[in-house]
Amino acid sequence: MGAEVELLYDVPRLEEKFIIRALKNFGIELKLTNVKYSPLSWSDHAAPVALVRPISMIRAIYSASLREAVGAKTINSSISIMFAGDKVLTLSRFRQAKIPFPKSIIAFGSEAAEKAGKIIGYPAIDKPPIGSWGRLVTLVKDHQTLQSIVEHRELLLSQSVKTHIIQRYINGGDRDYRVLVLGGEPLGAIMRSAVKGDWRSNVARGGKAKAVKLDEELSELAVKAAEVIGGEFMAIDLFHDGEKYLVNEVNGVPEFKGFMEATKIDVAEKLAKYIKLVLRR
Amino acid sequence: MGAEVELLYDVPRLEEKFIIRALKNFGIELKLTNVKYSPLSWSDHAAPVALVRPISMIRAIYSASLREAVGAKTINSSISIMFAGDKVLTLSRFRQAKIPFPKSIIAFGSEAAEKAGKIIGYPAIDKPPIGSWGRLVTLVKDHQTLQSIVEHRELLLSQSVKTHIIQRYINGGDRDYRVLVLGGEPLGAIMRSAVKGDWRSNVARGGKAKAVKLDEELSELAVKAAEVIGGEFMAIDLFHDGEKYLVNEVNGVPEFKGFMEATKIDVAEKLAKYIKLVLRR
Amino acid sequence: MGAEVELLYDVPRLEEKFIIRALKNFGIELKLTNVKYSPLSWSDHAAPVALVRPISMIRAIYSASLREAVGAKTINSSISIMFAGDKVLTLSRFRQAKIPFPKSIIAFGSEAAEKAGKIIGYPAIDKPPIGSWGRLVTLVKDHQTLQSIVEHRELLLSQSVKTHIIQRYINGGDRDYRVLVLGGEPLGAIMRSAVKGDWRSNVARGGKAKAVKLDEELSELAVKAAEVIGGEFMAIDLFHDGEKYLVNEVNGVPEFKGFMEATKIDVAEKLAKYIKLVLRR
């Protein structure tokens, strides 16, 4: 093959285009694999480094896993993508490492969810363990609304999506902070605010992003969260409750277009440079 | 609390009843938690050992994860249940450890699945990465049938179930071997044969089980597979292709009623004894 | 076969048991067909009358349709079960017949649903066209909650369940009236009230039922609704908005256990008697 880096992807976003250009600028031999169309096998020959970029979490985990099986170094590793992609596993890691996060309860069925709602109180956040861009994350204002949400969720087939994380709503939960961490170093930070009429700050939902200073608390917390989850290139999302930061979630296949625009940091170039160093080891 | 062991379950099977009786016989203080009805939290107080028995893989992984987060030793650990419960992750571990398994290809979409079918050839096995009791495991006799199966699978919502593991069909694939491994030691082995008209040997499908001698090859392979996946109490399923054993899959929350009947080995008692030792450490 | 009446059912409820007993008391030769286990064909020989009682709306419509195709008289006819079972078709019939119902708008997607919510105003009711026992019927208190419900509904596979009927909430919507109509005559009426904590009065949700007097307005409206939908044995559910009755929905395979208990009217006996007359025609 000869390629030094294999880019595993499914739907190429602007991010993947930036990454490809940056890798080429560093003279890295690149192989592109669209995992939607190419079957993958446990006897494939792999490039030394696999950069794992599928949007679908399952495709990202599985393609990373197959490449690791035949000796490639993956960025990120399958296990860190799995831990980052599942909010229950993320919070368990955080709990072990004493990383602060909003008070949360997990419920597997309607009865448990209703108990959990009463314990947490309203307004509460209800979200499934898996999902991106704030999908199905619901601001639940009262118990009756929780019952309706639970009833809807029961009809979905996936046991994972039937699982509820019921979480205390953080005042100021319509804005959050995102720090990108690469190889244990924070690249910068942005703050995102929800558009009027929504309360989720996800850029994919039209949330506005602006660069903010990386203070020490933010920086340390983000680096620690990335370390605990085990990813080399990660986005860490945090709330501030007025007193301190709380980590909300992490992303193991981070989008960074909004971050680049707000901070003017060339994330793709920094990633390519990092991979160049990895290849030299 | 006072309990030494917490039994986490959802639907109590005969196995759980046997386990409860055996633990009580050993004088172990037991707490029963039906995770379907009890919300679980990252600030719960946990017993020293959590025995993880939910039938639902997701519930098993999550409830193990929450107990580990607050310091409990889990049998099995969340990560071993996750690796055992997902056939892609299982095979990647096997590949790294050079454990033999049937030639397999993974495909994320219809186009990739059709390519994979042509590479493996027919008859082939098509199965999703996740699922128990042989559900959706299909013996695919020709390419047109593969296309129909793929088309059906596309309509299912879960990305995981849309993923195809296309596998070479092993002659004699209508019988398999199951070894139970506890604390690194094999307890015994059974052979299961499919009933006429089916080709899957799962006991849940009416497959007949009989005790077989644990030969050295079977024993070593099973113990190694359990070790690689990381579980303390595991069931290992294997095929024999006429020449050698191939590991098919592993189970991190094993059923053992059929095994007990065929071998007369009191699995529950052995498990309780093992837990007693763990508690003394 | 010789049977005069074929009872088509899937899950036998108390209602079906009462019906079987009553038909036998009238000396009617009966054939029982569980449509879950018996395939049905367009060349089956049919009894003169088919009593259509599957709980599943699809099974009820299809089994009625097949029996009509080979000459049976069905109670109710496939088309009346279809119209009754789909709230969009029901309301269209009502509109044509000038039967009053709560102001309603239909929306096929999230954008249309949000427009509809603004037109109707809050609180509103959001429900899918198909479904029993109040399932997924949601009391939506504000626009943000509507957005969350719409987002959940989008993930369900069925286009029908993705369709929203957004309806003005009727004050007093936590109680409703049910009239049973048989052969164009009202049998009686009950009023159902929601249990505390819910707002849906369905008996299946624990709603309390009591007999009420059939006043003329209620009686005329119910008979007219049954006639417009075309069913011979129907339950008609109505609200009272303080001024007048509004028909909410109709049921083409009515449950009547709660009605019998509250009114002491032997519905099964009346039904059997009616069928006896039909057979004599």
Next chain:
Amino acid sequence: MGAEVELLYDVPRLEEKFIIRALKNFGIELKLTNVKYSPLSWSDHAAPVALVRPISMIRAIYSASLREAVGAKTINSSISIMFAGDKVLTLSRFRQAKIPFPKSIIAFGSEAAEKAGKIIGYPAIDKPPIGSWGRLVTLVKDHQTLQSIVEHRELLLSQSVKTHIIQRYINGGDRDYRVLVLGGEPLGAIMRSAVKGDWRSNVARGGKAKAVKLDEELSELAVKAAEVIGGEFMAIDLFHDGEKYLVNEVNGVPEFKGFMEATKIDVAEKLAKYIKLVLRR
């Protein structure tokens, strides 16, 4: 409003563009309503004629139903789209009218489906009552394959898709005939052949279409089928088993691009002319 015709659509295809141009050529005042974005209400003011063109069967039925409720003439009517769109209802109508169709059995569950397979014999066709472009239509070669298909279908949420029509496979089933019928007159006929490797002749699957002569048997059968279903503008699909034609299915919102190319008949112009006549009545 002033519009004489309202075109109800969701995804505009080439067909809708042709229709719009033709209606304008005839000087007809046209209103376009994309039902995906516009909520529809039972108090909307409607144009005299509604041309119903949504691809989604549910959207087509519902939007037709709402327009009929407020007095519009719909082409086609909601009830004919419903009968055409559901293969069980279609076959029941055919049976009543003695229109020949392939021998078929309906099964609601796995047990009934397996019985039906044994009665029909293999190869058989298994298809759900609802669906377009041959989706999920499966050529089942043996009983084991039927079991696998049934098992997949069970996991789909919709009761309708869980229903099996098990049908005798017609020799020559890889080609079929399509006749377009407008206002009780046949417009022409095409024959479609499956591409190599598939066995379904749907043009959407790459099937090749060519014009064929409308013989009397074909013509009469198609006109009768359209009449029985009740549609004014319909596509009728037929097989020929070597001896005679058998009607396979009908389409109440017909695509006609392939038909126009093969026959050079300007279907859109004929449709516009027909609507002009309807408006004058």
